[in-house]
Amino acid sequence: MTDAQEIKKGLAGVVVDHTAVSKVNPETNSLLYRGYPVQELAASCSFEQVAYLLWNGELPSDAELEAFERAERSQRALDPAVKRVIDELPLTAHPMDVVRTAVSVIGALDPSWDDSSEEGTLGKAVHLLAALPAIVAYDQRRRRGQELVEPDESLGYSANFLRMTFGDVPSDVVVKAFDVSMILYAEHSFNASTFTARVVTSTLSDLYSAVVAGIGALKGPLHGGANEAVMHVFDEIGTASAAEAWLDEALASKRKIMGFGHRVYKNGDSRVPTMKASLDTLVAEYDRPDLLDLYVALDEAMQSRKGIKPNLDYPSGPAYHLMGFDTEMFTPLFVASRIVGWTAHIREQLASNALIRPLSAYNGVDERHVPSA
């Protein structure tokens, strides 16, 4: 195992296990959740239905959906102990650190934190799904000097999330665009954060520890942190007319352009057309053609210079901006959605576990010995 040829840097192209949760197919540019094309789910289902599907393998019947929604809606309130911890955190902490800490606190407060039964892990997954919007919404509000907004059990997941963040339920267009983003972000096979969660689970550690580790992996700008980074790029460029010159300079200084490229998709991310269509509805809703012009100008320049296609973070960054989220809240929104995929994979890993422990090829100094005294 010393031949460099055998090393798959970054595990690129390595198939490490089976999964029945989702299928990413770069040849057909498609993404299936439990067999269903994600575009069809985004068009016809709510995020709650998709979460149920990813966890249970089938779309819910009306009665199953009602029971699931009841469980989710009843667990939305921010736990006072979690709120107290968040209040202690300085505003210099990144919102991803706040979410990571809050999930850690929820785990520490759960007396059955080590219940790894199918029922136990599903219950914890539903609880985290229900609790995360309050954490993210409250963190944005406290940064703006605003009070907590209590959840409204009469509203669906996305309408309630937006109301807890902004104080009011926005138009149907905005709620639908947000719901679509939650559906598209929910699951993507063995991406870095999901794989991280599976590695932690493979040691038979608990679900909360695996989720906290997943949040840490998602934070990085090569993964989920890119949706926030896209908005910083837009702010840096300013207007569409400046996009080409900005890109040439960025590429000349060897910068990675955030929101472009993907480890698996090389001909475009299957989710981008659906999210771009939602972005178009938001651009019309908020009358911001200038933002769309910038989006198109940078994409066209990137295609002409590098031919590297945008990934989901490219349209979702400006979409979240138009909805009114502060830029540093974008990746926590990704957490609120991906909690579904992470926990589906944690449960799948537990059901068929093998400790994940690859090998490495040693290239340090040859064996040597401590000089005798």
Ligand SMILES: CC(=O)SCCNC(=O)CCNC(=O)[C@H](O)C(C)(C)COP(=O)(O)OP(=O)(O)OC[C@H]1O[C@@H](n2cnc3c(N)ncnc32)[C@H](O)[C@@H]1OP(=O)(O)O
């Ligand atoms: C939801 C998600 O997590 S999607 C991913 C979000 N991340 C980003 O948008 C960050 C920007 N993109 C990237 O850094 C990369 O495309 C990654 C990390 C996503 C995928 O990387 P990899 O599969 O390892 O591809 P790799 O980095 O080998 O790229 C291949 C070539 O394309 C170039 N390239 C890939 N993406 C980009 C980019 N965004 N900007 C500039 N060049 C790029 C690389 O520099 C490399 O060029 P080289 O062969 O001349 O060295």
Ligand SMILES: O=C([O-])CC(=O)C(=O)O
């Ligand atoms: O699959 C990946 O490597 C990254 C990604 O798009 C995701 O996690 O949604």
